[in-house]
Amino acid sequence: MKFNSITVKLGVTIMVLFLVVLFPLVYTIDQMFTAFYINQKQEQLENFASKYSTTITSVEDVNSYHMFEMLSELMDTELFVFNMDGEILKSTGVLNFTEGTNVTKEIYNPIAQNGTLGIEYKAASESHDFFLSGKPIMVNGKVGGGLVIVSSMEDVDESIEQVRLWLLISVIGALFIAIGFTFFVSKKLSNPLLQMEQATREIAKGKLKTKLMIPTKDEVGSLATAITDLGRELEEYRTNRREFFANISHELRTPISYIKGYSEVLTNGLVSNEEERNQYLTIITEEAKRLTTLINDLFELAKMEEGKIDLNYEWLDIGDALNSSAKKVSLKAAEKKIEVRLNTASDYPLLYTDGVRLEQIIINLIENAIRYSPPESRVEIYTKTHKQRVEVFIQDFGMGIPEEDAPFIFERFYRVEKSRSRASGGTGLGLAIVKNLVQLLGGEIKFESTQGKGTLFKIAFPTNQKVSEDK
Amino acid sequence: MKKIINVVIPLFFILMGIGCLTLSSTVFHSHNALHELFESFIGICIFLAVSVALGVLYIWVNKKKNQN
Numbered sequence: 001m002k003f004n005s006i007t008v009k010l011g012v013t014i015m016v017l018f019l020v021v022l023f024p025l026v027y028t029i030d031q032m033f034t035a036f037y038i039n040q041k042q043e044q045l046e047n048f049a050s051k052y053s054t055t056i057t058s059v060e061d062v063n064s065y066h067m068f069e070m071l072s073e074l075m076d077t078e079l080f081v082f083n084m085d086g087e088i089l090k091s092t093g094v095l096n097f098t099e100g101t102n103v104t105k106e107i108y109n110p111i112a113q114n115g116t117l118g119i120e121y122k123a124a125s126e127s128h129d130f131f132l133s134g135k136p137i138m139v140n141g142k143v144g145g146g147l148v149i150v151s152s153m154e155d156v157d158e159s160i161e162q163v164r165l166w167l168l169i170s171v172i173g174a175l176f177i178a179i180g181f182t183f184f185v186s187k188k189l190s191n192p193l194l195q196m197e198q199a200t201r202e203i204a205k206g207k208l209k210t211k212l213m214i215p216t217k218d219e220v221g222s223l224a225t226a227i228t229d230l231g232r233e234l235e236e237y238r239t240n241r242r243e244f245f246a247n248i249s250h251e252l253r254t255p256i257s258y259i260k261g262y263s264e265v266l267t268n269g270l271v272s273n274e275e276e277r278n279q280y281l282t283i284i285t286e287e288a289k290r291l292t293t294l295i296n297d298l299f300e301l302a303k304m305e306e307g308k309i310d311l312n313y314e315w316l317d318i319g320d321a322l323n324s325s326a327k328k329v330s331l332k333a334a335e336k337k338i339e340v341r342l343n344t345a346s347d348y349p350l351l352y353t354d355g356v357r358l359e360q361i362i363i364n365l366i367e368n369a370i371r372y373s374p375p376e377s378r379v380e381i382y383t384k385t386h387k388q389r390v391e392v393f394i395q396d397f398g399m400g401i402p403e404e405d406a407p408f409i410f411e412r413f414y415r416v417e418k419s420r421s422r423a424s425g426g427t428g429l430g431l432a433i434v435k436n437l438v439q440l441l442g443g444e445i446k447f448e449s450t451q452g453k454g455t456l457f458k459i460a461f462p463t464n465q466k467v468s469e470d471k
Numbered sequence: 472m473k474k475i476i477n478v479v480i481p482l483f484f485i486l487m488g489i490g491c492l493t494l495s496s497t498v499f500h501s502h503n504a505l506h507e508l509f510e511s512f513i514g515i516c517i518f519l520a521v522s523v524a525l526g527v528l529y530i531w532v533n534k535k536k537n538q539n
């Protein structure tokens with residue numbers, strides 16, 4: 001495990017959180033215990049002082065004190081009694097409270113005022129503190145003197161130390177438990193992340209079908225699905241590209257082999273007459289033209305797919321676009337004696353779009369309609385205007401598209417009948433370009449076809465300027 | 472091998488922790504220390520088990536929710 005790994009980071013975070021809670025708690029408990037112990041002790045002393053002070057009936061008569069020494073021994077405390085002059089009359093002889101000396105004001109004042117004495121006392125000669133607890137001795141309803149109990153705080157301090165030690169041990173215990181569980185929890189939390197990291201590495205290495213099994217439905221789960229999808233998409237892209245290159249080389253090779261073959265025939269002087277020669281030359285020109293178209297189309301597609309195509313938006317009458325497209329294909333239509341019927345009756349709306357690209361789309365579709373229709377049929381073009389969009393229909397009555405080919409005709413190089421398409425100058429890129437262009441212009445393309453009866457291509461564009469631009 | 476270490480180390484920590492807690496909760500009982508030791512050991516284990524069970528319950532509920 002690396003020190004910088006996510007597991008460690010998570011673990012440390014959990015531990016820090018735990019300590020943040022634990023330390024203040026422990027401090028509070030320690031304070032509580034300390035105060036409690038000291039209070040307990042002091043109350044005990046006070047109690048004893050107040051009880052014992054009532055047994056003294058005469059302060060001056062030191063011999064009348066009951067069991068003075070014995071009590072001191074039993075309670076493990078020291079006692080002394082002083083009169084109202086502050087002079088100590090009897091003492092068990094502790095610290096400097098010896099008989100005959102005077103007490104300080106600190107001790108004298110509270111008792112003389114019929115109050116309770118309770119102070120901590122630091123003796124210079126001893127290492128630990130003492131606690132003085134005192135009560136007045138009442139004689140005939142008046143304060144006749146004071147009884148003071150001196151108790152060492154040593155044992156209390158020792159108890160507190162002990163508690164503190166064991167508190168520390170239990171804190172360490174709790175810490176151990178936390179560490180133990182943190183191991184599990186941080187492993188569990190970071191596991192999907194580590195799994196994903198590995199999966200992405202595998203994908204980068206080329207194992208695109210790497211599958212991630214993270215069933216959770218939170219962000220982590222959706223990230224895992226995204227990674228799996230990414231791999232699949234990349235895989236698809238790779239196959240696509242492989243196919244694409246195979247297709248390109250095939251499509252390029254065919255015209256080149258024609259050109260090469262016929263030009264060789266010509267250079268070797270293997271032609272018998274002028275007519276044959278001209279025929280061969282025509283084929284060479286045709287194939288060169290096809291190569292140009294193919295390369296242009298490929299270039300166009302590549303630009304589109306990389307999004308490197310500039311669109312010049314303008315307001316235009318869709319009728320104008322249809323008319324000029326129809327004019328441009330009229331020569332091809334005339335060759336096959338096909339009538340291109342443009343329904344000019346409706347009121348064409350304005351469209352905010354790129355005119356050149358729009359014409360490219362329409363010309364491509366009309367050319368297909370002409371190409372895949374028998375001679376002397378017709379192609380109909382009409383539009384429908386809706387509130388938010390315009391639809392353009394291009395209808396032919398030709399061979400139609402077989403149902404099993406329908407899903408693929410927008411793919412590059414896909415042709416239903418290769419030979420027929422080729423014979424009529426098709427590259428198989430037309431519809432791929434059309435689809436890309438329509439999407440770039442924010443439109444939609446669909447088609448309906450019945451084999452043997454004809455095909456209807458529908459393209460729809462939004463009329464709203466904002467929508468067109470946003471897309 | 473690595474798997475075993477990954478389980479053994481945390482388990483060791485947890486057991487150590489339980490040991491420390493049991494000891495410190497028994498240390499001030501001077502009568503019948505063995506009984507107290509046992510009792511506090513059980514108590515700590517129960518408290519741990521309850522909290523762990525809560526966590527497991529949460530994970531389980533989440534899983535159930537995801538399956539639907």
Ligand SMILES: Nc1ncnc2c1ncn2[C@@H]1O[C@H](COP(=O)(O)OP(=O)(O)O)[C@@H](O)[C@H]1O
Pocket residue numbers: 368369371372396398399400401409414415416417421425426427428429430431432455
């Ligand atoms: N109007 C149509 N009628 C029948 N088939 C069509 C029509 N338009 C397209 N197709 C089929 O879809 C295929 C792909 O079209 P396209 O991409 O334009 O390639 P191309 O026209 O170069 O063959 C065509 O080869 C053809 O089989």
Ligand SMILES: [Mg+2]
Pocket residue numbers: 364367368426427428429430431
């Ligand atoms: Mg075409």
